[in-house]
Amino acid sequence: TRRHPAHRTALSMRQFHAKLTALDVPGCETFDPSDDSAFRGLVAWLEEQRIRHYAAADRAKLLDVNAAAWPEALRTYLADIRCPLLGTEAENDRGSVIEWLLSRAFGDTFKQAADSTAAAVRNPLDRLDFEADDFKRGVQELATLLKIPHYPDHKEVLKACCLLIAQRLSPESISRARDEAGKVRVEKIRLDEVPIGFDTAPGSRSGAELARILRLLYLADLRTLQTQINHAIVQVQAITADPKTDERLGKVGR
Incomplete structure (x- = not known):
């Protein structure tokens, strides 16, 4: 069964708005890709909030959506982010440009999230709550085990524990202590x-x-x-x- 072109267009618009919603684009419910002002605003928002190819200081021309030179700024931007539509007929198709930018925004957003997750995994200490009562009790128990005197600031006590462990409980220190055990220097x-x-x-x-x-x-x-x-x-x-x-x-x- 062949679908009517109008039905395919309605389905495409629903998918388009679903992508805008997933990216938290402001006013995504009423966005009209045929509206030049809305199109410019979307491109500027995607770069500033999702793609972030330019440094903040280099986005001025693209963010100036009311400037007469904005179309040239857009072309330069698409070239800088290596948009494959440049030099093809689709370059002048606003819908195709928006679709590609949305795909790029999704990719960059997921990459940033993955990088953040990887960083958290690499350094699990970043996820610790150093002011939690359980953490403070754990530091005090460690200090008691190492026979370090009590001190009001638990963070300083933790530093002292780390210092003592590094100096006295390193593999080299333990090996040296074993070698010198029972020996009397005369x-x-x-x-x-x-x-x-x-x-x-x-x-x-x-x-x-x-x-x-x-x-x-x-x-x-x-x-x-x-x-x-x-x-x-x-x-x-x-x-x-x-x-x-x-x-x-x-x-x-x-």
């Missing part, structure tokens, strides 16, 4: 090479040796104190998440 030094720092009675060898032993014990206490100070600084900087201490060097600063 530094041998000749007692007579230790400077006393003061004079003793001539010929008093036992007095000099006793002074050297006391000096070594004093230096050992100082070293223990320095280690404790370094450890305290590291703990404080773990809270502020701004490490500037290298405790291996036994000093503060860069």
Whole structure:
């Protein structure tokens, strides 16, 4: 059964308006493709809201729909987006141009949505609610597990957790700790090479040796104190998440 041309035209218009509706084109229900003003407005809207081939600053001529030079701006635009209708009879068929632009708009819209979805999948942290109560509780539980002191700002606590994990729980750190486990470093030094720092009675060898032993014990206490100070600084900087201490060097600063 052959359909009457008028029936095919009505069906085509319904499909056309359905595409406009799917793209959320303003006034899609009453859009008339034969209306020159409506046609220009549609082209400008599709570029600005859906296709977005031009940078915002480069759309001025196409968006100036009342300008006498607008038809030339349209031709330049179609060439820039590589419309295959240019150079054919369909170039002057407004309906064909609109159909192609709508197809291009659909393609670009879906591509933008796919890119956004892919970006979200690549970085799942972007979907986290860092202010949610569950998230705050999780950070506090992690801090407790890592023995990091409580701090009011949960984000700073999270930074401290990340810092501690990176410094102390990396594969390299764990491997080094296993290699050094059970090993005791012993530094041998000749007692007579230790400077006393003061004079003793001539010929008093036992007095000099006793002074050297006391000096070594004093230096050992100082070293223990320095280690404790370094450890305290590291703990404080773990809270502020701004490490500037290298405790291996036994000093503060860069």
